[in-house]
Amino acid sequence: MDEITTEMRDAIESEGYEVDDVTTNRDKLRISIRDPExxxxxxxxxxxETLAEEDVLGFNVTTESTASGEINTVVSFRYRG
Structure with a gap:
């Protein structure tokens, strides 16, 4: 799963987004991005483009408020690769 988190972080940052945090819990990946828009x-x-579409389950994009009051965009999904 470490390889997948690195690939996803690199792909998102290559588009100019700043990744705040990437976490995994079993087969679920959660990526917090410092851009509410x-x-x-x-x-x-x-x-x-980074992962095979058929291996990505329950793709979700939402926003969250951080403790410092910032708003982040959060991507989460299960990966069955």
């Missing part, structure tokens, strides 16, 4: 469509395309 990050495009869900762009993030989905990046994910499917």
């Amino acid at each position: 990050a495009s869900g469509e762009v993030l989905r395309e990046l994910t499917y």
Whole structure:
């Protein structure tokens, strides 16, 4: 799973987004991006370009408020690769 988290971080940062955190829990990947206006469509395309679409389950994009009051975009999905 470490290889996948690195690939996803690199892909997202190559589009100019700043990744705040990448975490995994079993087969679920969660990526926090320091941009409340990050495009869900762009993030989905990046994910499917980086990982096989059929291995990405339950792709979700949402926003969250951090303890410091910032708003981040969060991508999460299960990976069955």
